[in-house]
Amino acid sequence: MKALLVLPILLCVCLCVQGQLRKQQFSFPNAGEYMVLKADFHQHTVFSDGQVWPTVRVVEAYEEDLDIIALSEHIEYRPHLNEFISHDHNHSFDLAQEEAKRYGVLLIRSAEVTRAMAPGHLNVIDIKDANPLEKFVNKQDSRDASTVIETLEEARRQGGFIFWNHTAYPSKDNKSHWYPIHETLKNKGLMMGIEIVNGERYEPIAFQWCLDYNLTILANTDVHTTMAQKRSADNFKVMTLVLAKEKTKEAVMDALREHRTVALWNNQLMGRKEHVEPIVGHGVVVRLTRVSEEKGLFEIENLTGMPFVFEFQELPEGFSIRNDVPCLVKENSVSALGASFKNGCPKTVKVKVKNVYVTPEQNLEMELPLVISER
Known part of the structure; x- marks a missing residue:
């Protein structure tokens, strides 16, 4: 009965959002040979612990003038799961794919590996199938981090790009620390970037880690509510600027692997000189x-x-x-x-x-x- 009630409500939300589209113009000229694409690689829907249907995220991306989004549903944490027939970890991506094509939004298949600190939470993007990641989850304690290396190795085997999310959470003191496991992940090629901005919070030390360890810089909303609610709470834009040769998944992933990204937060840019200078210039x-x-x-x-x-x-x-x-x-x-x-x-x-x-x-x-x- 719950599922029968939830679906009409979600469809209503989708129709309401689509009925009043207002695209915000938020653009950057090309930075020399590169396009400056606007991305949010950390979003959630009802298929993990978010509050909106996957297609709503696509429409919001269109309204926010984002070029790229990733629906990074938690592998370990899906509180709404009993509301749905499908338990497929790829389902949100599959539902949003056609809408993304319609609105010209680049949608990248992803998931969030959600373990205790350390190492904490990590996003895996541009994977082929999120379901194999579940076999490494401890069913008695989903936050158990003992199999995180095996989980991330599976993501890498699929060609995935891996980055560390919100570096201060879930630390007990709510501060960012570089733990031995992060050194191990970096050295094994299982952590290629760091989210230096998560929603309203910017971590300067994480920015410095990216510079020191040659990791990719990212800034994402980690939105769970509607984007309008998130914007009302934060009152500024958060996104990753990607310097890509073209607007394709392949070009975007090349840029991520070559560290051609800049964080945008609170009307500020944070990035390597060789990347921010052409954006301003x-x-x-x-x-x-x-x-x-x-x-x-x-x-x-x-x-x-x-x-x-x-x-x-x-x-x-x-x-x-x-x-x-x-x-x-x-x-x-x-x-x-x-x-x-x-x-x-x-x-x-x-x-x-x-x-x-x-x-x-x-x-x-x-x-x-x-x-x-x-x-």
């Missing part, structure tokens, strides 16, 4: 329009869906920009400042980007080309 245009021999209009156009905060560095002698430091340039907008130049105009402007990080403590510093024109 191709997302911003700096212009100087001469209005007289020594005066001009200095403009910064932001072509991306997030704001940037610039601090000008080492301006040439005789060249000045009248502004409050730092200079905020909102998303998809232009900021105009007065400028004066007694010794000519420079070809580039050196900036520190105050909301872009290349280490937990260090902002991105770079030079932006200056486009000069006459009024």
